[in-house]
Amino acid sequence: MYDDQVVIIGAGICGLATALALHKKGIKSVVMERSESLRNVTGAAITIRPNGWRALDQLGVANILRRTAVPFQRERVVSLDGERQQEISLYHCVGETRCLRRKDIIDTLYAALPTATVKFGCQLESIKLDPHTTKPILRFIDGSSIIAKVVIGCDGDKSIVADFLNLKRIKTFPLCEVRGLTNYPYGHSFAHEFTSFKKDNILVGRIPIDNKLVYWFCTQQYILKDERIWKDPKVIQHNTLELLSNYPQGIQEMIKTTETKSLSFKRLRYRAPWDLITGTFSRGTVIVAGDAKHVMGPFLGQGGSAALEDAVVLARNMAQLGLDHVGDAFNLFVRQRRIRVIRVSLQTYLIGMLSSNPSRLKKFICILLMIILFRNQKSHMDYDCGAL
Numbered sequence: 001m002y003d004d005q006v007v008i009i010g011a012g013i014c015g016l017a018t019a020l021a022l023h024k025k026g027i028k029s030v031v032m033e034r035s036e037s038l039r040n041v042t043g044a045a046i047t048i049r050p051n052g053w054r055a056l057d058q059l060g061v062a063n064i065l066r067r068t069a070v071p072f073q074r075e076r077v078v079s080l081d082g083e084r085q086q087e088i089s090l091y092h093c094v095g096e097t098r099c100l101r102r103k104d105i106i107d108t109l110y111a112a113l114p115t116a117t118v119k120f121g122c123q124l125e126s127i128k129l130d131p132h133t134t135k136p137i138l139r140f141i142d143g144s145s146i147i148a149k150v151v152i153g154c155d156g157d158k159s160i161v162a163d164f165l166n167l168k169r170i171k172t173f174p175l176c177e178v179r180g181l182t183n184y185p186y187g188h189s190f191a192h193e194f195t196s197f198k199k200d201n202i203l204v205g206r207i208p209i210d211n212k213l214v215y216w217f218c219t220q221q222y223i224l225k226d227e228r229i230w231k232d233p234k235v236i237q238h239n240t241l242e243l244l245s246n247y248p249q250g251i252q253e254m255i256k257t258t259e260t261k262s263l264s265f266k267r268l269r270y271r272a273p274w275d276l277i278t279g280t281f282s283r284g285t286v287i288v289a290g291d292a293k294h295v296m297g298p299f300l301g302q303g304g305s306a307a308l309e310d311a312v313v314l315a316r317n318m319a320q321l322g323l324d325h326v327g328d329a330f331n332l333f334v335r336q337r338r339i340r341v342i343r344v345s346l347q348t349y350l351i352g353m354l355s356s357n358p359s360r361l362k363k364f365i366c367i368l369l370m371i372i373l374f375r376n377q378k379s380h381m382d383y384d385c386g387a388l
């Protein structure tokens with residue numbers, strides 16, 4: 001039924017944004033999502049920085065999303081180690097940065113698509129090329145298969161499409177993150193800023209989304225446990241409270257009163273920057289984008305925005321060169337995006353390494369590279385993916 005179409009795998013931020021970008025350029029696509037409904041609850045919220053807003057502007061949904069979250073003006077780190085609390089103001093001017101509920105991004109992108117663009121309950125199992133036509137044949141776990149004209153793999157960090165392209169395995173930081181949303185029915189008293197609290201190698205972040213809703217996360221060293229316990233929100237909450245038992249009362253209250261269904265746990269993964277230098281990200285009419293291509297740690301808050309940038313650049317190239325030359329459009333996309341994703345992934349990787357208790361030598365090398373390559377630590381936000 002969907003033979004000979006542009007098929008996008010995965011209805012996350014990247015898949016939906018790519019479908020929308022293509023739609024705006026007059027290219028029809030279908031999105032195959034393994035879940036039975038929109039995955040708009042897990043992951044609580046993400047920050048979108050100026051580069052992400054530029055991409056959302058191009059997609060025509062930025063103004064809708066601006067109404068869902070207040071901008072924040074400042075980033076602040078509070079060190080709780082030792083006797084005195086130490087405050088470091090990082091950025092006073094962070095450009096347009098807001099923390100958006102994932103639900104708002106996913107729902108808004110989805111609502112902007114033509115009806116029935118997304119097909120739920122379609123889990124891709126494998127891809128192979130038709131020996132005669134070299135078109136990709138997609139096989140789904142329910143036994144069905146389709147022959148696609150073009151395949152865009154936006155299927156996240158465990159991508160089947162990346163496996164088809166023989167990309168190297170995704171790596172894991174020795175870190176994990178718990179995320180949640182806390183609603184203060186009578187309003188909270190926090191400033192509109194991104195505050196991080198540091199103590200004992202644990203980082204707790206707090207960002208107001210609006211006057212009542214607050215996003216928080218807790219980044220910690222990963223200790224091998226039965227992964228199943230992290231699927232139960234009550235256990236996640238209990239473990240996090242136990243871990244933060246010596247944190248200020250306000251933080252503990254925030255976690256105690258969090259919306260349980262918003263809680264999630266995630267090990268932090270990345271595609272090694274050196275694999276981004278050498279990897280082949282497209283083959284014929286098959287390509288990967290978003291986390292499937294360049295999953296990165298959350299330390300700069302750029303993975304989602306980089307996925308939005310991918311969507312804009314990919315659709316622009318496909319429209320410019322036409323579907324009959326989609327292979328050329330993909331090669332151009334890979335070339336145009338390579339330096340951008342290597343830089344942002346490398347900066348993220350170095351921060352991740354520094355947060356992972358490295359040896360003195362590794363720490364020294366990471367700091368040296370940060371100084372040499374990322375003197376302007378905010379440059380990742382200045383990127384402009386250009387017009388759709």
Ligand SMILES: Cc1cc2nc3c(=O)[nH]c(=O)nc-3n(C[C@H](O)[C@H](O)[C@H](O)COP(=O)(O)OP(=O)(O)OC[C@H]3O[C@@H](n4cnc5c(N)ncnc54)[C@H](O)[C@@H]3O)c2cc1C
Pocket residue numbers: 009010011012013014015032033034035039043045046047048122123124125154155156157158159160177179266268289290291292297298300301302303304305306307
């Ligand atoms: C803890 C944490 C905090 C983060 N914070 C930020 C932040 O503040 N700012 C920011 O910009 N980014 C942040 N990110 C990164 C951001 O969440 C991701 O970069 C972004 O969600 C990637 O979107 P995606 O669509 O590429 O992948 P995903 O969101 O993983 O979506 C993939 C989709 O594909 C579907 N799928 C997977 N396999 C198949 C299959 N075989 N068949 C069909 N469908 C399939 C999945 O169900 C899913 O819907 C954070 C990430 C983490 C882990």
